[in-house]
Amino acid sequence: MAHAAQPRPLRADAQRNYDRIVSAAREVFAQHGAGASLKEIARRAGTGSATLHRLFSSRRALLEAVFHDRVEELCAMAAQRAKENEPGPALFAWLRDLNAYAVASRGLAASLLRDGRDADLLEQGEGCQATIANAARELLRRAQQASAVRPGLLVEDLLALFAAISLATEHHDDDEQADRLLDIAIEGIRLKSS
Missing domain, CATH: 1.10.10.60 (Homeodomain-like)
Incomplete structure (x- = not known):
């Protein structure tokens, strides 16, 4: 090869x-x-x-360079959350980490995760989106095995949800709105025990 x-x-x-x-x-x-x-x-x-x-060579290449180190940190945090917490709380804590980054970057994270001119980043094996998706996929898999979240949930659903929250709040002065929306989303994906 x-x-x-x-x-x-x-x-x-x-x-x-x-x-x-x-x-x-x-x-x-x-x-x-x-x-x-x-x-x-x-x-x-x-x-x-x-x-x-x-x-x-492109705006996308510059976005990748800007995001690279922070994405690596977020993915390391995913591994740390998985090591320190039960599967459900690990996923939810990491989604809060990702959300905090999106709020701090004012729409940058959403630009890498939403459909649009930079949407092909998700398809790249080594890109920021692929790195985030892989971290989220592992946390989601563990949470589903522990029956902590809905079984039919896909990593693409989580990333779309995150992007929607980021896009909906990026031009607002209320940084806490993103946290409130994420709390609502987490309650929606959490598997309720009967």
Whole structure:
């Protein structure tokens, strides 16, 4: 089986530009959402648009770079939640972690999970969405085996629910609304004992 070629490491100056662009993008996307101006990101990073496009072939690639570290942290939290809690509470706690991130990022998380121009991220085996879906899938599987959540629930349902909450609340000043909506959703997916 042929291995994909590893990308060459960036030169020191290119790495500095990469880091500045990712940092600026994190700020601009948090303020204006995933559709924010790439030109504004380049300006804030102190680079030209050509430098941004040379380092990031698409908006999606830049979104992936912005989200990558935080998504890795969220997935590590999923494993930690699974280790420290019973299956149902582990899933619900992690959904709250994911929700808190969505609130803090003002719509960035939803942009990676909803249908639209970046929807193909979910299909990529190594992308942020695939990483989140895999973490959620394992927590959901364990919760269903423990009869803590509805048996027919799919990971896609959870991610769609999360995206809907994020989209519904991203332009509101009431950050607690997302928490209230998530509480309602959790009650809806929790399996009630008879």
